[in-house]
Amino acid sequence: MATLIASGERKHVVVLGAGPAGLTATYELLKHDVPVTVVEKDPLQVGGLARTVEHKGYRFDIGGHRFFSKNEEVEGLWTEILGDQMLTRGRLSRIYYRGRFFAYPIKAANALWNLGPVEAVRCLASYARARIQPVKNPRNLEEWVRNQFGWRLFSIFFKTYTEKVWGISTKELSADWAAQRIKSLDLWVVIRTALVPGRKSGRRGEIVTTLIDRFRYPRLGPGQMWERVAEISAAKGHPILLGRSVEKISHEDGAVTSVTTRTADGGAETHRGTHFISSIPMRELVAKLEPPAPERVRRAADSLSYRDFISIALMINRADVFPDNWIYIHDPGVRVGRIQNFKNWSPDMVPDQSKTCLGLEYFCFEGDGLWSMKDPDLIALATEELGRLGICSAAEIFEGVVVRQHKAYPVYDDSYQEHVAVVRDYFATALPNMHLAGRNGMHKYNNQDHSMMTALLVARNIADGxxxxxxxxxxDAVYHEDIRVGERDGTGRLVPERVSAS
Ligand SMILES: Cc1cc2nc3c(=O)[nH]c(=O)nc-3n(C[C@H](O)[C@H](O)[C@H](O)COP(=O)(O)OP(=O)(O)OC[C@H]3O[C@@H](n4cnc5c(N)ncnc54)[C@H](O)[C@@H]3O)c2cc1C
Structure with missing residues (x-):
């Protein structure tokens, strides 16, 4: 294997992607005086999935981004970068179902009241039936949640939203996810929480994570955090190179030597380095290696899949549309999954307080019917659905814009862990100066804090060994020495998985 750094050669790191992971690594490397080159395919802005898009003075996220971490170092970093620009916000998010708003997290009294006496009695009867005659050995999500809450409550509060997000029937999703994720929210806990004001703990005293009711948020949206890091990097002589899509990753004698990028006008540039950090999707990283990776590594990378996402921002000529930060749309009659009200995240997300900007979120797969619709048709769909939900009328909407987001969610299917392990081990042994970090970079469906922590560790590995x-x-973005890598390792957020064949 080649010596990675020729004697006397100064370290120089090439970072692929300027999202939270790439920019956290950059920020840390610059603290250690290690020079960096950051290449980002977006021609206009940094921040990746956590960017904030601006349209005529209205700012919106690709999905609302709460800043909340159990990792104090990450929380400290956010404060260090943005100081008093970080706001602390109260959380209000409700569920919308058939013309009514339900408290989220679910409160028993509120839910039964909203359902009305007839439906409430049906739900209680269905709950009683489920307790008396539970499905033995529930295998799929539907059976598991039905056992806990009864079929009627399951169909209102779990079925439609889960199916919108993952694009799979709840009968095909494994029960494991629900068993671990919803365990502390069984109906008795919900009732106790409703009856004892201020009570927030689940069994064994643990905080029920879905009940967290305060979070931080940059005054101008999450993109402000990453735009600030880009400014700091530029001020230290390392401007982020926007509009550079990674096309080729050259390697020789067991080390990556350079990355070639292409600009929209077809211009190619080659960036040489001693170390490389990739936060671009694993599947793309492997496909761009030259010479190509061994076939089994290419096959593993090609098997990784993603769920995509469309955000449609609509500007409304009304000051107050609803008080929530966001609303989950469980109503089966519309395709929208969640609606964000960005003004309620920070008032400075809109240029005029007499107006509102809503972000309607649609979960999809690249190339499916929704993804392929033309922008005006998507805006018409979102407008029509807002009207159908009774949130606002078409006449009140004066502007709309569509953002399509490739690879918003790395998919956890039956075999993703094996495939990720093949790719990870290949780089660790065959090309150890290429370090993987971040969400799609490591194929981990996690929040910014996790992406940032992995990037911090990688940067420190390079800077000081x-x-x-x-x-x-x-x-939770916390380092755990005892995690056995490559097993069901607990380093990824739990998500529903398909029922296994056995
Ligand atoms: C709908 C939604 C809601 C979310 N809500 C929250 C939340 O509330 N709180 C939270 O903390 N996190 C949230 N997240 C997660 C958060 O966005 C991610 O964890 C974080 O952005 C991951 O950072 P990253 O740098 O690893 O990846 P990314 O943000 O994906 O950045 C990767 C970068 O690489 C670039 N890139 C890709 N391919 C190439 C290429 N070939 N050449 C050059 N550049 C390339 C991309 O353009 C991008 O800028 C949410 C995510 C989504 C999708």
């Missing part, structure tokens, strides 16, 4: 392994950062 720190031995911490980024694959041992768990879903």
């Amino acid at each position: 720190s031995p911490l392994d980024p694959w041992k950062v768990n879903a």
Whole structure:
């Protein structure tokens, strides 16, 4: 294997992607005086999935981004970068179902009241039936949740939203996810929480994570955080190179030597480095290696899949549309999954307080019917659905814009862990100066704090040889020495998985 750094050669790191992971690594490397080149395919802005898009003075996220972490170092970093620009916000998010708003997290009294006496009695009867005659050994999500809440409550509060997000029937999703994720929210806990004001703990005293009711948020949206890091990097002589899509990753004698990027006008540039950090999707990273990776590595990378996402921002000529930060749309009659009200995240997300900007979120797969619709048709769909939900009329909407987001969610299917392990081990052994970090970079369906922590560790490994392994950062962004890499390792957020064939 080649010596990675020729004697006397200065370290120089090439970072692929300027999202939270790439920019956190950059920020940390610059603290250690290690020079960096950051290449980002977006021609206009940094921030990746956590960017804030601006349209005629209205700012919106690709999905609302709460800043909340159990990792104090990450929380500290956010404060260090943005100081008093970080707001602390109260959380209000409700569920919308058939013309009514339900408290989220679900409160028993509120739910029964909203359902009305007839439906409430039906739900209680269905709950009683489920307790008396539970499905033995529930295998799919539908059976598991039905056992806990009864079929009627399941169909109102779980079925439609889960199916919108994952694009799969709840009968085909494994029960494991629900069993671990919803365990502390069984109906008795919900009733106790409703009856005892201020009570927030689940069984064994743990905080029920879905009940967190305060979070931080940059005054101008999450993109402000990453735009600030880009400014700091530029001020230190390392401007982020926008509009550079990684086309080729060259390697020789067991080390990556350079990355070639292409600009929209077809211009190619080659960036040489001693170390490389990739936060671009694993599947793309492997496909761009030259010479190509061994076939089994290419096959593993090609097997990784993603769920995509469309955000449609509509500007409304009304000051107050609803008080929530966001609303989950469980109503089966519309395709929208969630609606954000960005003004309620921060008032400065709109240029005029007499107006509102809503973000309607549609979960999809690249190339499916929704993804392929023309922008005016998507805006018409979103407008029509807002009207159908009774949120506002078409006449009140004066502007709309569509943002399509490729690879918003890395998919956790039956075999993703094996495939990720093949790719990870290949880079660790065959090309160890290429380090993987971040969400799609490591194929981990996690929040910004996790992406940032993995990037911090990678940057420190390069800067001063720190031995911490980024694959041992768990879903809460906390480093866990005892995680056995490559097993069902607990470093990814739990998501529903398909029922296994056995
Ligand atoms: C709908 C939604 C809601 C979310 N809500 C929250 C939340 O409330 N709180 C939270 O903390 N997190 C949230 N997240 C997660 C958060 O957005 C991610 O964890 C974070 O952005 C991951 O950072 P990253 O740098 O690893 O990846 P990314 O943000 O994906 O950045 C990767 C970068 O690489 C670039 N890139 C890709 N391919 C190439 C290429 N070939 N050449 C050059 N550049 C390339 C991309 O353009 C991008 O800028 C949410 C995500 C989504 C989709």
